Amino acid sequence: GEDVEQSLFLSVREGDSSVINCTYTDSSSTYLYWYKQEPGAGLQLLTYIFSNMDMKQDQRLTVLLNKKDKHLSLRIADTQTGDSAIYFCAESFGGGGNKLTFGTGTQLKVEL
Amino acid sequence: GAVVSQHPSRVICKSGTSVKIECRSLDFQATTMFWYRQFPKQSLMLMATSNEGSKATYEQGVEKDKFLINHASLTLSTLTVTSAHPEDSSFYICSARDMSGGDTQYFGPGTRLTVL
Numbered sequence: 001g002e003d004v005e006q007s008l009f010l011s012v013r014e015g016d017s018s019v020i021n022c023t024y025t026d027s028s029s030t031y032l033y034w035y036k037q038e039p040g041a042g043l044q045l046l047t048y049i050f051s052n053m054d055m056k057q058d059q060r061l062t063v064l065l066n067k068k069d070k071h072l073s074l075r076i077a078d079t080q081t082g083d084s085a086i087y088f089c090a091e092s093f094g095g096g097g098n099k100l101t102f103g104t105g106t107q108l109k110v111e112l
Numbered sequence: 113g114a115v116v117s118q119h120p121s122r123v124i125c126k127s128g129t130s131v132k133i134e135c136r137s138l139d140f141q142a143t144t145m146f147w148y149r150q151f152p153k154q155s156l157m158l159m160a161t162s163n164e165g166s167k168a169t170y171e172q173g174v175e176k177d178k179f180l181i182n183h184a185s186l187t188l189s190t191l192t193v194t195s196a197h198p199e200d201s202s203f204y205i206c207s208a209r210d211m212s213g214g215d216t217q218y219f220g221p222g223t224r225l226t227v228l
Contacts, residue, residue, distance in 0.1 A: 035219075042118075042205055043156075043219040088155065099146070100217065102156045 004103035022089035118220035135206030141186035142208035
């Protein structure tokens with residue numbers, strides 16, 4: 001079965017880097033995603049990585065994928081208070097329009 | 113990016129009544145929409161896949177007679193929670209699949225349902 005796990009909570013100081021981790025079990029996943037959810041709102045796609053890639057960088061965001069260990073991480077450089085939110089990793093088989101399996105979510109709190 | 117709206121954003125109803133939630137893709141056509149449910153401080157759980165012009169596909173454990181889905185047009189899917197009970201109180205989020213210029217899923221802002 002599909003199971004995507006994340007640590008529940010992460011607290012960092014403004015300006016530091018944040019690293020949010022995710023482990024998944026479905027080795028057939030072809031796309032892995034990171035979404036951001038602010039309180040009472042829907043989900044915002046931050047970035048995604050195709051399963052044959054090891055790393056993807058997009059401005060302050062860096063995604064690392066270790067397919068052997070089924071481990072995905074999101075690094076946010078120079079974390080700001082506006083980054084405080086819940087972050088979900090998700091996996092799908094096929095393109096981004098296919099059924100997504102979400103992780104348990106990590107609440108990121110950025111302190112001054 | 114493409115925009116997906118949900119209506120209402122928040123609804124409070126009495127136990128036993130039915131509630132309809134709308135999901136609209138505003139600037140693209142979506143043959144497929146997804147309905148998710150999110151309990152407080154928990155992840156999103158896929159309830160069903162809504163297909164335009166055909167029956168929805170429900171995930172295991174989701175009662176199709178309880179959660180009625182209609183996808184009558186390429187821009188609108190509705191979720192009706194029938195005979196709602198307090199345990200149906202949750203945050204319901206839809207997403208719409210945009211296959212033009214790629215294959216991306218866009219999420220609505222969610223609907224907070226409270227059943228008294």
